Amino acid sequence: MSDPLVARMRAFGTTIFAEMSALALRTGSINLGQGFPDTDGPPALLERAVEAIRGGANQYPPGPGVPDLRQAVSEHRREHYGLHYDPDGEILVTVGATEAVAASVLALCEPGDEVIAFEPYYDSYAASVALAGAVLRPVTLRPAGGRFTFDPAELRAAVGPRTRAILVNSPHNPTGTVFTREELETIAGLCAEHDLTAVTDEVYEHLTFDGAPHVPLATLPGMRERTVMISSAGKTFSVTGWKTGWICAPEPFVRAVQTVKQFLTFTASAPWQLAVAYGLRHELGWVASLRDELQAKRDRLMAGLSAAGFDVYRPAGTYFVQADIRPLGFSDGLALTRELPALAGVVAIPTQAFYAHPERGRHFVRFAFCKQDAVIDEAVARLRKLG
Ligand SMILES: *Cc1c(COP(=O)(O)O)cnc(C)c1O
Numbered sequence: 520m521s522d523p524l525v526a527r528m529r530a531f532g533t534t535i536f537a538e539m540s541a542l543a544l545r546t547g548s549i550n551l552g553q554g555f556p557d558t559d560g561p562p563a564l565l566e567r568a569v570e571a572i573r574g575g576a577n578q579y580p581p582g583p584g585v586p587d588l589r590q591a592v593s594e595h596r597r598e599h600y601g602l603h604y605d606p607d608g609e610i611l612v613t614v615g616a617t618e619a620v621a622a623s624v625l626a627l628c629e630p631g632d633e634v635i636a637f638e639p640y641y642d643s644y645a646a647s648v649a650l651a652g653a654v655l656r657p658v659t660l661r662p663a664g665g666r667f668t669f670d671p672a673e674l675r676a677a678v679g680p681r682t683r684a685i686l687v688n689s690p691h692n693p694t695g696t697v698f699t700r701e702e703l704e705t706i707a708g709l710c711a712e713h714d715l716t717a718v719t720d721e722v723y724e725h726l727t728f729d730g731a732p733h734v735p736l737a738t739l740p741g742m743r744e745r746t747v748m749i750s751s752a753g754k755t756f757s758v759t760g761w762k763t764g765w766i767c768a769p770e771p772f773v774r775a776v777q778t779v780k781q782f783l784t785f786t787a788s789a790p791w792q793l794a795v796a797y798g799l800r801h802e803l804g805w806v807a808s809l810r811d812e813l814q815a816k817r818d819r820l821m822a823g824l825s826a827a828g829f830d831v832y833r834p835a836g837t838y839f840v841q842a843d844i845r846p847l848g849f850s851d852g853l854a855l856t857r858e859l860p861a862l863a864g865v866v867a868i869p870t871q872a873f874y875a876h877p878e879r880g881r882h883f884v885r886f887a888f889c890k891q892d893a894v895i896d897e898a899v900a901r902l903r904k905l906g
Pocket residue numbers: 614615616617618641688692720722751752753754759762763764
């Protein structure tokens with residue numbers, strides 16, 4: 520039988536996460552691949568979701584989202600970033616950041632339009648752009664001074680007459696880069712010059728380390744009016760299974776994205792929305808402790824990977840460490856991660872899966888540290904066998 524899948528999606532077979540998580544399960548390996556925490560979010564937040572269900576929040580909420588959550592998001596934006604978004608018209612609750620990205624790209628891009636994204640990029644970006652019939656223009660982040668960054672000239676060269684939008688993920692998965700104000704100014708300058716819309720994926724906004732500030736692109740002069748800002752409760756509150764996110768943007772953008780979103784899912788689940796509203800108002804102290812714990816876990820994993828012989832890059836945020844495998848005598852991260860369960864009983868993600876041109880990330884492997892200390896310790900003890 521011929522493949523029933525539409526041609527534009529055929530390049531997106533099984534994701535590397537599915538392959539590697541299945542491998543972890545099959546071989547009983549420690550899974551430092553997929554980025555989800557192995558401990559729960561704040562107990563009071565979980566309790567709120569239970570109460571919401573018991574209290575009858577079990578029917579369709581309004582399309583834009585539960586009013587209480589939109590209000591809480593608006594207050595949070597103002598307190599943290601000094602940005603004002605009207606809860607009625609400038610905030611839209613989505614089924615996670617994933618739907619927010621997909622609906623934004625589908626709403627903003629005509630077939631043939633170009634979207635710039637920094638590679639390595641979160642895997643849903645390329646799929647969303649392909650679904651829209653648009654074209655993804657990657658700009659590569661490369662190591663410089665111990666972190667991954669872009670060459671402003673390369674970014675400038677990627678902009679053309681069909682460029683419609685730029686997807687900006689900071690803190691960045693998988694490199695852990697938190698863009699500096701100077702880097703954001705370069706992006707903002709190009710957006711203004713070429714009338715581009717910025718779609719910002721800020722799901723790790725609270726998870727930055729060593730005091731690195733997260734600066735939303737929308738806070739730069741002139742950017743609020745051309746930015747669709749995306750957040751999610753999943754990473755902030757360690758509830759990745761809740762799939763509750765939101766966009767903040769000027770009203771015409773929210774209306775456009777909602778026009779698409781209403782036919783994808785119409786609305787997002789009610790109980791989680793009520794619980795997340797509570798979380799934004801009462802659990803940011805818990806999030807600050809999570810951030811500090813993650814920073815310590817980052818240091819723990821980095822020390823272990825270095826001792827095992829990898830070259831590691833220090834992430835300023837997120838759940839992930841990039842490791843260069845060449846000092847251990849390997850050259851291909853995909854081949855290594857497929858063998859790693861047999862060699863060491865550990866699963867990681869080959870970073871090349873996040874590139875339009877996999878050879879650019881061939882020698883990098885991504886390890887997740889959002890795991891219990893004992894899990895990290897056991898993984899690094901096993902990885903020491905590689906040397
Ligand atoms: C986890 C993640 C997402 C997905 O967020 P959901 O709210 O679970 O849909 C989006 N972007 C990045 C960069 C992520 O790491």
